[in-house]
Amino acid sequence: MDVTVLCDAVAVFPEGVGEAFGGWGDEQAGWSSRVVPGNVAGVGWWLHFHSYLVVERAGVTLVDVGVGPAGGEAAEWLGVSGRLPRLLAQVGVGVTDVDAVVLTHVHLDHVGWASDGVRPMFPRAEYVVQRAELDHVRGGATYLNRIRPIEEAGQLRVVEGETQLRGMRLLPTPGHTPGHQAVVTERAVLAGDAFVHPAQARWPELTYVYERDPAVAATSRRELLSLAAATGIPIAAAHPHPTLNVHPKPTHPSALPGGSSPTPDSQLPPGGGDEPSPGSGSQLAAGEWGIVPGVLGGDGRGVCPVYRVQR
Ligand SMILES: [Zn+2]
Ligand SMILES: [Zn+2]
Ligand SMILES: [Zn+2]
Numbered sequence: 001m002d003v004t005v006l007c008d009a010v011a012v013f014p015e016g017v018g019e020a021f022g023g024w025g026d027e028q029a030g031w032s033s034r035v036v037p038g039n040v041a042g043v044g045w046w047l048h049f050h051s052y053l054v055v056e057r058a059g060v061t062l063v064d065v066g067v068g069p070a071g072g073e074a075a076e077w078l079g080v081s082g083r084l085p086r087l088l089a090q091v092g093v094g095v096t097d098v099d100a101v102v103l104t105h106v107h108l109d110h111v112g113w114a115s116d117g118v119r120p121m122f123p124r125a126e127y128v129v130q131r132a133e134l135d136h137v138r139g140g141a142t143y144l145n146r147i148r149p150i151e152e153a154g155q156l157r158v159v160e161g162e163t164q165l166r167g168m169r170l171l172p173t174p175g176h177t178p179g180h181q182a183v184v185t186e187r188a189v190l191a192g193d194a195f196v197h198p199a200q201a202r203w204p205e206l207t208y209v210y211e212r213d214p215a216v217a218a219t220s221r222r223e224l225l226s227l228a229a230a231t232g233i234p235i236a237a238a239h240p241h242p243t244l245n246v247h248p249k250p251t252h253p254s255a256l257p258g259g260s261s262p263t264p265d266s267q268l269p270p271g272g273g274d275e276p277s278p279g280s281g282s283q284l285a286a287g288e289w290g291i292v293p294g295v296l297g298g299d300g301r302g303v304c305p306v307y308r309v310q311r
Helices: 026-035 073-078 084-090 131-137 141-152 214-231
Strands: 002-012 044-056 059-063 100-102 126-130 156-159 163-165 168-172 181-184 243-247 290-294 301-303
Touching: 002 073, 002 084, 026 290, 044 084, 073 141, 126 131, 126 141, 126 168, 131 141, 131 156, 141 156, 181 214, 214 243
Parallel strands: 002 301, 059 100, 100 126, 126 156
Antiparallel strands: 002 044, 044 059, 163 168, 168 181, 243 290
8 A cells, every 4th residue: 555645735824823723822832843843934824735645456545635726716715726636647647547535524625626516527436425524515615516516426425434445444533524534544544634733633632713523623633643653653634744653652752763863853854954942852741642743654655845835
């Protein structure tokens, strides 16, 4: 199995982190400047809009399909348009090669390339969505513009609860939306919008103000963190970049796998290297998560050409 990140777009979220996340304070700001330096930009913060390509012998799957083309709703909202078709061509995947499109949820920045409003963008693919999500969005603009054409083409597969899809496990992770699901693969836990900002992996109780049910969302985050910690599989969510490696126990950073470096920046691609500020190596308190940014492990490759913009 090979998991590749396809970076559809990068944009600055138009609201400040302090307004977007309940409980954001100096501690979170300090952590972010150390662990994801450059993430906060002016009043907003950088988000990537990732689609994940999962290639198995048994088939080709896309998990989420980004912002979509210029002129689409998400592109208008964010002021950037997506480039997924170009990135797919770059990795040698044509639209007819895609066997499945898993939608973690039906927000407009995750279904941008699902259909062109008339027909599905991936003519052979089954599109997989949770029943609770479909019930939640049916009749709304995003459903009408992006999902209804898929349903009418007979390509929408509605699942309920935990579902095995070839070598992947679709795992309900409600809260952000009622039918949000994560995709557990051998290489990464594709967590959709369960984590909108990397700091939510450190403080799962940090609530994103647009979450449908903040308490349920925090529970889903904790479950995903536990899963990632127990399996050693990194979390790759739709918007934070890079992926997040979760450690099972609060650990002094110098004791993390990979060595004696006191800074997690050593695990970032070249171009990182901010010195940790004094005190950044302090012991985490009980119950806190040990998080270091990483890149997809194993055979995972990254196609995220504007990564350095974020730094
Ligand atoms: Zn990216
Ligand atoms: Zn969302
Ligand atoms: Zn999103």
